[in-house]
Amino acid sequence: MTQHVQAKANATSPKRRDHPAMSTGSSSTSERSRQAADSGEILTYKGQERALRAGRLGTTGLLLSVLAASAPLMVVAGVMPTTYGVMGIVGQPLLFVILGVVLMLFSVGYAEMSRHVHNAGAFYAYIARGLGPTAGAGASLVALVAYSAMQVGIYGILGFEISGIFAAYLDITLAWWVPALVAVLVVGALGWLKIDLNAKVLGVLLVVECALVVIFDVAAIAEPAKEGLSLQAFNPETLTGAGLGTALCFCIAAFVGFEQAPVYAEETSRPQIVVSRVMFLAVGYAALFLALSAWALSVAAGPGRIVEVAGEQGPGLLFALTESRLGSTFTDVLHILFVTGMFAALLSFHNVVARYAFAMGREGLLPASFGRTNKTSGAPAAGSLLQSGLSLAVVLAFAFSDDKPAGDPTVPVLHLFTWMGNVGALGVILLMAAASVAVIAFFVRRGAGRAQAGRLVASGIAAVALLVIAFYTVRDFDVLVGAGPGSALSWILPSVIGAALVGGLVYGAVLRSAKPEVHARIGLGNEAFQLEKQAGEM
Numbered sequence: 001m002t003q004h005v006q007a008k009a010n011a012t013s014p015k016r017r018d019h020p021a022m023s024t025g026s027s028s029t030s031e032r033s034r035q036a037a038d039s040g041e042i043l044t045y046k047g048q049e050r051a052l053r054a055g056r057l058g059t060t061g062l063l064l065s066v067l068a069a070s071a072p073l074m075v076v077a078g079v080m081p082t083t084y085g086v087m088g089i090v091g092q093p094l095l096f097v098i099l100g101v102v103l104m105l106f107s108v109g110y111a112e113m114s115r116h117v118h119n120a121g122a123f124y125a126y127i128a129r130g131l132g133p134t135a136g137a138g139a140s141l142v143a144l145v146a147y148s149a150m151q152v153g154i155y156g157i158l159g160f161e162i163s164g165i166f167a168a169y170l171d172i173t174l175a176w177w178v179p180a181l182v183a184v185l186v187v188g189a190l191g192w193l194k195i196d197l198n199a200k201v202l203g204v205l206l207v208v209e210c211a212l213v214v215i216f217d218v219a220a221i222a223e224p225a226k227e228g229l230s231l232q233a234f235n236p237e238t239l240t241g242a243g244l245g246t247a248l249c250f251c252i253a254a255f256v257g258f259e260q261a262p263v264y265a266e267e268t269s270r271p272q273i274v275v276s277r278v279m280f281l282a283v284g285y286a287a288l289f290l291a292l293s294a295w296a297l298s299v300a301a302g303p304g305r306i307v308e309v310a311g312e313q314g315p316g317l318l319f320a321l322t323e324s325r326l327g328s329t330f331t332d333v334l335h336i337l338f339v340t341g342m343f344a345a346l347l348s349f350h351n352v353v354a355r356y357a358f359a360m361g362r363e364g365l366l367p368a369s370f371g372r373t374n375k376t377s378g379a380p381a382a383g384s385l386l387q388s389g390l391s392l393a394v395v396l397a398f399a400f401s402d403d404k405p406a407g408d409p410t411v412p413v414l415h416l417f418t419w420m421g422n423v424g425a426l427g428v429i430l431l432m433a434a435a436s437v438a439v440i441a442f443f444v445r446r447g448a449g450r451a452q453a454g455r456l457v458a459s460g461i462a463a464v465a466l467l468v469i470a471f472y473t474v475r476d477f478d479v480l481v482g483a484g485p486g487s488a489l490s491w492i493l494p495s496v497i498g499a500a501l502v503g504g505l506v507y508g509a510v511l512r513s514a515k516p517e518v519h520a521r522i523g524l525g526n527e528a529f530q531l532e533k534q535a536g537e538m
Contacts (some may be wrong), residue, residue: 058269062261062278064203069257069352070286071154071345073209073338076293078157083250085310090303091410091511093233093295095251097284100287102465103255107283109439109459111276112452114262116442118271119525120380121359122262123431128523130438130445136522137508138501139431140360145500146427147356148387150256151349152394155180156412158342159395165335175536176412177399183346184395188388191350192379202535205344209288216318216334219325225302229517232303233295244478245472252469253425254290257348257455258282259432263355266525286478297321350387364518365507394420414482419493422473422480427497429470436463469515 082091110126119125120446121136121145129135159180166172190201221229232238261278265271300321301309310317323331358380361370374381394416402411437458473480478490511519 015058040480052356054404055393059274059277059281061200062264062268062274063201064206065348066260066278066282067131067262067352068202068206068344069082069348070254071341072206072289072293073213073334074154074157074345075254075290076213076297077255077318077338078298078315079250080294081310081314083247084245084297084306085243085308085312085314085317086295087247087446088241088307089239089247090241090306091233091235091238092247092251092297093291093298093317094236094239095247096254096287096294097234097293099248099255100283100291102162103252103258103283103287104280105259105458106462106466107276108430109452109455109462110262110435111279113435113439113442114265114275114279115272117523117525118265119359119523120263120266120355121363122260122265122356123435123525125523125525126435126442127438128432129436130440132440133519133522134505134508134512135434135438136510137365137519138504139434140356140365140522141500141504141507142427142497143431143519144353144356144360145496146424146431147349147353148390148424149420149427149496150424151346151353152391153389153417153424154342154346155183155391155395156398156416156420158183158339158346160340160409160412160417161335161339163406164341169332173406175399175402175406177395180395180399180412181392183343184388184391187343187350187391187508188345188384190347191384191388192374192381194458201347202344203335207537209341209344212334212337213289213325213331216322216326217292220296220300220321220369223325224299225305227299227302227304229299230303233298243479246476248469249422249473249476250478251290252429253421255286255344256425256428257282258286258346259428260352264354286321287407300325334394344369345467349461350384353387354380354383357386363522364511364515365522372384392470418481419489422477423493424475425494426470426477426494427500429466429473430497430501431471433463433466436460436466470485 080092083089083095090097113126113129117125117129121128121140121143124136124140127139156176159176161180162179163174163176166174180485201351224230258279261275261282265275268274297310297317298306301317317332318333322334357366358373359371360366361368361372361382363371370380370382370386372382373379398411398416403524404410440456440463442450443456449456474494477483477494478487481489481493483489487500508519508522513521
């Protein structure tokens with residue numbers, strides 16, 4: 001009993017720090033700590049297999065890993081034409097700038113939090129440290145469901161695009177689910193490898209992908225439509241109409257990925273500096289890249305015609321505008337990079353889900369087996385298998401439900417990709433809003449409210465803006481998923497996130513009553529092991 005009280009007191013103390021070397025004890029323990037410090041590894045009470053390998057990622061590797069999740073080419077080819085053609089928002093480039101500012105405000109507090117809390121559970125760890133362990137348990141399940149949904153959804157559009165390439169270039173009819181299942185296996189295999197190797201794969205794919213989009217941007221600006229280099233898309237008056245709320249949801253989903261940087265904190269060299277630096281770089285780059293590319297599309301088609309043309313051509317808009325300026329060979333390469341970009345996003349999300357599962361297993365929110373790493377690569381093996389198994393099950397379920405002919409996008413794109421993608425986006429938006437509030441609570445409880453006043457104000461503004469976006473997302477969910485008015489999907493799909501939240505909160509409350517020692521260490525990560533060790537030596 002005394003041990004538990006001491007551990008819980010330490011866990012809730014505002015003065016403690018997240019430091020892996022809080023140890024006392026025998027000379028052998030000190031020697032192990034010294035050796036771990038020299039090697040850059042994280043020493044945990046329960047052994048190296050319960051730690052992610054430190055020092056694997058630097059600024060460049062981490063930046064490429066998180067940017068890959070946003071799949072820039074998929075956004076330019078898919079999200080932007082939809083926002084123009086379906087929602088009629090000519091001011092899409094301005095919308096990306098505004099959302100970039102909102103997410104910069106979010107990052108101010110979120111980045112500061114990353115200096116104090118290093119945990120692969122990121123969102124749920126921050127929320128637990130600010131709003132309490134029960135709230136953290138709720139957030140952990142939301143994060144697991146949201147990122148899993150976003151990852152699984154991409155298999156649908158990836159499989160559809162690959163089947164289209166086989167039909168167009170090889171005259172082979174291939175069901176979308178065949179390449180989707182192959183991708184599940186390849187991503188699962190890569191998920192078992194070292195994170196620095198994964199970062200290199202992501203980096204190469206991302207750099208080439210972005211380079212081709214920039215070439216299109218330059219070509220579009222050099223050869224604009226009849227209206228010339230118009231800046232009409234940056235006119236605030238263009239941000240009006242019934243489609244604005246839906247466009248907000250679509251466009252903020254294009255940024256998803258930057259917030260994943262803290263997930264890799266334990267595997268990053270100098271996380272106090274690198275993680276926050278990467279978040280600001282990722283948001284800034286994404287805002288600039290997306291605003292410029294959206295403007296280039298409007299210039300190439302003409303601001304006065306972009307809504308009409310995008311409505312007619314849909315996802316083919318980018319490729320049509322590219323072919324007329326850069327030729328068919330460049331367009332063919334762009335089609336291939338469209339696929340590889342989606343694959344990079346799949347791998348990035350897979351890595352994030354695996355690390356959330358690892359953090360949850362380490363802290364007792366999932367079975368202990370999830371809290372162990374692969375002895376060879378240091379990757380979270382059980383978490384990787386969990387996501388691969390879930391992906392396999394969902395892809396097969398949608399495959400069995402597909403009675404349409406090959407080449408029909410209804411099931412892989414309009415259902416699997418659209419439904420899962422929007423469910424995941426809603427979850428991430430709510431997590432960002434909750435994390436902003438948690439940042440404020442965390443620093444106020446530590447007595448640092450005055451010192452961190454500017455950051456807390458930024459977090460408060462971001463929280464309000466994100467909650468407004470979440471409101472629009474839920475209100476317009478029928479439009480987001482292409483369901484008719486009154487469709488049950490408009491409440492069933494958002495309820496997936498609601499159910500995850502309620503289930504997590506109930507689970508947290510049960511742990512608080514039945515296993516208070518587990519409840520007390522939610523969000524503590526490696527520090528929990530040190531607290532257990534101290535309690536055991538008393």
